[in-house]
Structures are given as C-alpha cells and as structure tokens.
Amino acid sequence: MTTIAVLGSGTVARTLAGRLTDGGREVVVGSRDPRRAAGRWAGSGVRLTGLAEAADSGALVVNALPGPVSVEVLGGLAAQLAGKVLVDVANATDSDARGFASGLRYPGGSLAEEIQRALPDVRVVKTLNTMHESVMADPAGLATPPTAFLSGDDAEAKKAVGGLLGELGWPADWIIDLGGVESARAPEAFVLMVGGLVGALGPVPFGLSVAR
Template sequence: MTSIAVLGSGTVSRALAGPWRAVGHEIVVGSRDPLRAAADLPVPGVRVTALPDAARAGDVVVNTLPGAASLGVLRGLAPHLAGKVLVDVANAVETDAQGFATAPLHPGGSLAEEIQRALPAVRVVKTLNTMHASVMAAPRTLATPPSAFLSGDDAGARRTVAALLTDLGWPPEWIVDLGDVRTARAPEAFLLLVGSLVRAWGPVPFAMSVAR
C-alpha cells in the first residue's frame, strides 16, 4: 500500500482520506491547524499533523489546498516534496460574490503547470478537479459515467495516480490520460462553467464527462 499525504483538511481532503484509508493506504493529513482539523476529520487510522510533517511522510502528496494559496504553500514545502508524485486537485480562479469562478488565476496556463515550474523536482499530476467533492470517491453515484482526467509530464506518475483512482472506485475506462501537464489547462477551465450549471440545476453533485 502507499503512504499518502493529503495537504489541506477541508471538504476535498475529507472526501479522499477516508476511502483511501479504507482500502489500506497509510494516510496523513497536513493542516495549518492540526488540532482543529483532527476534530473535524474523525476518520479512524488517519493521522493529522502540520503541513511540513505531512509532506515529509507521504510517498504521494495530494494538494487539496485552496487554489489561490497552493503555489505559495507548496513552494515552502519544496524540500519535503522533491522526487515525489504530487497530485494536484485544486483550481486557482477568481470568484464572484457567490463564490463561483469568473476567471483563471493563471490565464494561458494552469495551476498544475505553475506548480511544476516552481517545483521541477516534483512529478505533478492534475486530476479530480472537474467534479463535486462527493463524486471523487463515488463516481458510480452519478447517472452518467463521469470522466477523471490525468495531466502530467511523467508517464510513470500518471500510472501511479491512475491506480489510486481505481482504489477510489474509478473504472479504468472512465480515466482519461491526456498526456503532459499542459493538458491540464482545459480541465481547469471547466470550473468557469460550474456557476452556470449550479444556477441551472441547483446544488446537485455533477462532474465533467466526455461522451464517445
């Protein structure tokens, strides 16, 4: 099994930590406030600690931090991340008064590319950022099969992340390997559609899907 460090202790962290732990992975959650996070994340067998300690502990590190803060925090953790697979689940966007995305923070690029550029010794893979958190570890709950995209320069890292997705219940045929990290731009842009979809459908879980 894999030692996975989940950076961040919000909704996405809670959605992933428990299911990965349930299939046997060793999970440590990194938080700026470990005591409060531990109280909010009562998952048996999941350890909560400070961000640097978590980054050191994981063979695979998952970024669930807020998109706007991710780059700065990860830069500070660079010595602990070198050589590791970094799964980037965050979206970096400007938002309106309702909290919906209005523009990307990295136009002409993506957060994943910025992380890879800032941390060249890390193997970044973008995934799971085109869906509601409740779908990430329960893709079969939707009426239409969703798609999980993989973007990253290292093919071995993409295979590692694909295996972790299957542990969350993703059938291999629902996982789409897009190739290098530049391909993260389109999946990250999906968030610009979310506000309109919520206004049209209401606050129901949904995900991006590619029909073929």
C-alpha cells in the same frame, strides 16, 4: 503499501482520505492549522499533522489545498516533496459574490503548470478537478459515468495516479490521459461553468463527462 499524504484539511481532503482509509491505505493529512482542524478529524482514523510532516510522510502526495494559495504553500515544502508524485486536484480562481469561479488565476496557463514550474523536482499530475468533491471518491454514484483526466509530464507518475484513482472507484475506461502538464489548462477552465450549472441543475453532485 505506501502512505498517502493529503495536504489540506477541508471537505475535499476529508472525502479522499476517508475513501482511501476505508480501502486500507495509511493516510496522513497535513493542515495549515492542525490544532484548529483536530475536532473535524476526531475519530476519522486519519493521522492529522502539520503540512511539512505530512508531505515528508507520504510517498504520494495529494494537493487538496485551496488553489489560490497552492503555489506559495507547496513552494515552502520543496524539500519534503522532492522526487515525489504530487496529485493536484485544486482549481485556482477568483470568485464572485456567490462564491463561484469568475476567472482563472493563471489565464493562458494552469495551476498545475505553475506548481510544476515552482517545484521542478516534483512529478505533478493533474486530475479530479472537474467534478464535485463527492464524485472524486464515488464516481459510480452518478447516473452518467463521469470522466477523470490526467495531465502530467511523467508517464510513471501518471501510472501511479491511475492506480490511486482505481482505489477511489474509477474504472480504467473512465480515465483519459490528456498528455503533458500543459494539457491541464482545459480541464481547469471547466470550473468557470460551475456557477451556471449549479444555477441550472441546483446544488447536486455532477462532473464533466466525455460522451463516446
């Protein structure tokens, strides 16, 4: 079974790595500061390393880094990521005083497109960025089935990511393939609604769902 690398060591990384490890996957988490992050990951069963070592270890790599720094940080890992599938779950935004998204860092484009442009030898697939992090690894926990979207230029890469979503608890009919990497623009823009939704619903887990 292939090793999964998760780049980033925050709450999103912990949620995804925990579910995958519980399912029997070997997971390597890469942190920008492994020594500082070590205490939060003690006893998790996950190997914590630096970013380059993690990227080199995983056949499939998840970008759980903060969106605003993703292009710069991932660009420095081009050699380790070449030829691999990169699952981008981040959103790149500017934030308001409350910490909610106030604008997109790449208006007229998307973070996924910027990553693909910076790393042409990497097969980028956008997914899981339209929901609270807890929903990423427990979609059945919501009262209404959420939707996971796929955007990417490589059909085999999207197939591999669809399999990974299955391991995270996503039934196939809850996943919609939107098309090429440029189709990530619409789901990335959903983050602009989050502040208003939290104001209306309170701090409860939610995700975007397509009714049909």
